Amino acid sequence: MSKAFTRENDEAEDDLPAEQRLPASSKNYITPGGWLRLKDELYQLVNKERPEVVQIVNWAASNGDRSENGDYLYGKRRLREIDRRIRFLTKRLELAEVVDPEAREATDQVFFSATVLIARGDGSEQLLRIVGVDEIDLSRGHISWISPIARTLIKAREGDTVLFRGPDGDEDIEILEVRYEKIS
Numbered sequence: 001m002s003k004a005f006t007r008e009n010d011e012a013e014d015d016l017p018a019e020q021r022l023p024a025s026s027k028n029y030i031t032p033g034g035w036l037r038l039k040d041e042l043y044q045l046v047n048k049e050r051p052e053v054v055q056i057v058n059w060a061a062s063n064g065d066r067s068e069n070g071d072y073l074y075g076k077r078r079l080r081e082i083d084r085r086i087r088f089l090t091k092r093l094e095l096a097e098v099v100d101p102e103a104r105e106a107t108d109q110v111f112f113s114a115t116v117l118i119a120r121g122d123g124s125e126q127l128l129r130i131v132g133v134d135e136i137d138l139s140r141g142h143i144s145w146i147s148p149i150a151r152t153l154i155k156a157r158e159g160d161t162v163l164f165r166g167p168d169g170d171e172d173i174e175i176l177e178v179r180y181e182k183i184s
Contacts, residue, residue, distance in 0.1 A: 022133060022146075028095040029112050029145055030132035031183045035098050038134060042089040050082050092134060101180040108158035108178050112145045115179045116153055121171035129183050130154070142183070149173075 022028055030038070053075050060072035101113035110116055116128045130150045131142045143150050152164045158178045164171045 022095070027097040028092055028132060028134075029099055030096045030134060031113055032098055032100050033182070033184050034132050034135035035093070035096055038089055038093055038096075042086065042093065045082055045086050045089070050079070050086070053078050053082065096132075102182055104180045106180070110153045110156050110175065110178055112154075113180060113183065114153075115181055115183070116175060117177040118153070119174040119176055121173065125176065128153070131183060135183075 056071060057075035057079065060066075060069050060075055063069060063072075066072045099113050101115070104111070104113065110130070112130055114130050116130065118126050118128060120126055127141050128149070129140075129142045130145050130153070133144045133146060135142055136144050145151075145154070148166065149164055152162050152173070153175065156162050156175055158175050161172050161174045164173050
C-alpha cells in the first residue's frame with residue numbers, strides 16, 4: 001500500500017511511557033511553569049526548527065534524484081517527527097488545566113501542585129512536588145499526580161501516616177509538611 005494512503009496515528013499517547021499517559025477522560029492538570037515549557041517548545045518547533053528543515057528539504061529536492069539523497073530523506077523523516085510532536089503538544093495544551101499552587105487556598109491537605117515533605121519508612125526525608133504528567137523530573141522530586149505514590153498522598157493531611165504499596169513492598173510514609181508554592 002502506498003504511504004500516501006496510510007494514516008499516521010494522531011494519538012501519540014500510545015508511544016508514551018505509562019507514567020506520561022493521561023487516564024481516560026481526565027483533564028491534563030499542569031502547573032504554570034510546565035504549561036509555559038510546553039508552549040515554548042511548541043513555539044520553537046513551529047517557528048524555528050520546522051522552517052529550517054523545510055528549507056533544507058526544498059534545497060535537497062532541487063538537487064535531483066531524491067531516492068538516494070540523504071539530506072532529502074533525513075529531512076522528510078525529521079519533518080514527520082516535528083509535525084507529530086507539534087500535534088501532540090497542541091493537543092496537550094488544548095486539554096491543559098493550569099493549576100497555580102500560589103493561588104490555592106492555604107490547606108494542610110495534599111492536592112495537585114503540592115510540595116510535600118515526607119518521612120520514608122527507612123527514616124529518610126524526601127521532598128516531592130506533585131505535578132502534571134508532562135512535567136515529571138524524578139531527579140528534582142517532581143512526580144506525576146497519577147503516580148502510585150502521589151495517589152497515596154493525595155487527600156492526606158500534614159501529620160498523617162499513609163500506607164504506600166510500592167514495587168518493593170508496603171511502606172509507611174509520614175507527611176511532615178504540605179506547602180503550595182511556585183514550582184519551576
